[in-house]
Amino acid sequence: MxxxxxxxxxxxxxxxxxxxxxxxxxxxxxxxxxxxxxxxxxxxxxxxxxxxxxxxxxxxxxxxxxxxxxxxxxxxxxxxxxxxxxxxxxxxxxxxxxxxxxxxxxxxxxxxxxxxxxxxxxxxxxxxxxxxxxxxxxxxxxxxxxxxxxxxxxxxxxxxxKSVKERFDLNPKQIIDLKGLQGDSSDNIPGVPNIGKKTAVGLLKQFGSLENLYKKLEASDLNPKLKSRLLEYKDLAFLSYNLATIKKNVPxxxxxxxxxxxxxxxxxxxxxxxxxxxxxxxxxxxxx
The missing domain is CATH 3.40.50.1010 (5'-nuclease)
Structure with missing residues (x-):
């Protein structure tokens, strides 16, 4: 190749x-x-x-x-x-x-x-x-x-x-979802307040993606405080996801x-x- x-x-x-x-x-x-x-x-x-x-x-x-x-x-x-x-x-x-x-x-x-x-x-x-x-x-x-x-x-x-999975416990595409939840301080991407890496990775391992997390959030058995926070900052999570997403259609x-x-x-x-x-x-x- x-x-x-x-x-x-x-x-x-x-x-x-x-x-x-x-x-x-x-x-x-x-x-x-x-x-x-x-x-x-x-x-x-x-x-x-x-x-x-x-x-x-x-x-x-x-x-x-x-x-x-x-x-x-x-x-x-x-x-x-x-x-x-x-x-x-x-x-x-x-x-x-x-x-x-x-x-x-x-x-x-x-x-x-x-x-x-x-x-x-x-x-x-x-x-x-x-x-x-x-x-x-x-x-x-x-x-x-x-x-x-x-x-x-x-x-x-x-x-x-393999090495992305070893370091982040996620697959490469989930890195975007991770930033949607956790944010990225180096780029001032906000994420969901008070959601750290451990919690974000746990959510993504359970739900697979940010989109699927929010689809199943209300019916989930997540901690009520965590669920409430995720619902409150849903718009911020998806804004962060969009900011973190590398575009593939630049003219x-x-x-x-x-x-x-x-x-x-x-x-x-x-x-x-x-x-x-x-x-x-x-x-x-x-x-x-």
């Missing part, structure tokens, strides 16, 4: 920025996130030998989630400008390697990733999502895996259906053929890496 690597650009940049010391090029520009991102990219090209390669990025501005719930991500501390200043440099590296970039205003990179996974559903392709967080675990299936750093940017954890012009790995001009890549001061990566380029 052929392999498609999908890079979650912003998540990897964020991870690299905080994992590496503040490297600078000759012009005095910070390049630690660029170096970390490129190092991760080179590593996975070498280790996985992909047939196809794609990079996705978030765009500035509100998304449909902000329109549905204005408090979405409202408590997240804004990253320093030094991080944002490195995003264009990362995109330069990606473009120099002839890797197509997919992004869409009003949507997050996760939605673009979900759409690409959906569009390759009928292809004999294994999707490998490389990201810095766990939001895409809901996309894991027989043909889709998620790679995420354990610590820093060196060690990676591979999530397939992007996706062409798998154009995502074939290779075809870059080595001299141009070397020139860019020299400008960035990445001599060690120039050596690794020859091994891709």
């Amino acid at each position: 052929k392999k498609l690597i999908i890079l979650d650009g912003n998540a990897l940049i964020y991870r690299a920025f905080y994992a590496l010391p503040p490297l600078k090029n000759k012009q005095g520009k910070l390049t630690n996130a660029v170096y970390g991102f490129t190092s991760i990219l080179f590593r996975f090209i070498q280790e996985l030998n992909p047939d196809y390669l794609i990079a996705t990025f978030d765009l500035q501005g509100p998304t449909f989630r902000n329109l549905e719930y204005k408090e979405y991500k409202a408590k997240r501390v804004k990253a320093p400008q030094d991080l944002y200043d490195q995003i264009p440099m990362v995109k330069e590296v990606v473009k120099s390697l002839n890797i197509p970039i997919y992004e869409k205003q009003g949507f997050e990179a996760d939605d673009v990733i979900g759409t690409i996974v959906q569009k390759t559903k009928n292809e004999q392709i294994k999707n490998i999502i490389i990201t810095g967080d766990l939001d895409t675990l809901q996309l894991v299936d027989q043909k889709t895996e998620v790679y995420t750093p354990k610590k820093g940017v060196k060690d990676m954890f591979v999530y397939d259906q 992007i012009d996706f062409n798998l053929k154009k995502c074939e790995w290779g075809g870059y001009k080595e001299k141009e890549v070397i020139k860019l890496l020299e400008e960035l001061g990445f001599k060690s990566l120039i050596k690794r380029l020859g091994m891709l």
Whole structure:
């Protein structure tokens, strides 16, 4: 089966920025996130030998989630400008390697990733999502895996259906239901107040999904206080579910053929890496 690597650009940049010391090029520009991102990219090209390669990025501005719930991500501390200043440099590296970039205003990179996974559903392709967080675990299936750093940017954890089940005691699709009940503080998704992970997992193991829970809630033998709370915050639970759901229908012009790995001009890549001061990566380029 052929392999498609999908890079979650912003998540990897964020991870690299905080994992590496503040490297600078000759012009005095910070390049630690660029170096970390490129190092991760080179590593996975070498280790996985992909047939196809794609990079996705978030765009500035509100998304449909902000329109549905204005408090979405409202408590997240804004990253320093030094991080944002490195995003264009990362995109330069990606473009120099002839890797197509997919992004869409009003949507997050996760939605673009979900759409690409959906569009390759009928292809004999294994999707490998490389990201810095766990939001895409809901996309894991027989043909889709998620790679995420354990610590820093060196060690990676591979999530397939089995490892998602081992960690959360749920299947990948139930991750959305879990966030509907428990919420997600990192994205300021509210969930049902006072419902923690243990209770949420227990409910999902008993009822299977958020929808089925509410279908059978009134006739269930659940604790009266818990039942009352679930009924009171039903709208919030389904709002949270919708906020947590990765969209799979983002209007992007996706062409798998154009995502074939290779075809870059080595001299141009070397020139860019020299400008960035990445001599060690120039050596690794020859091994891709």
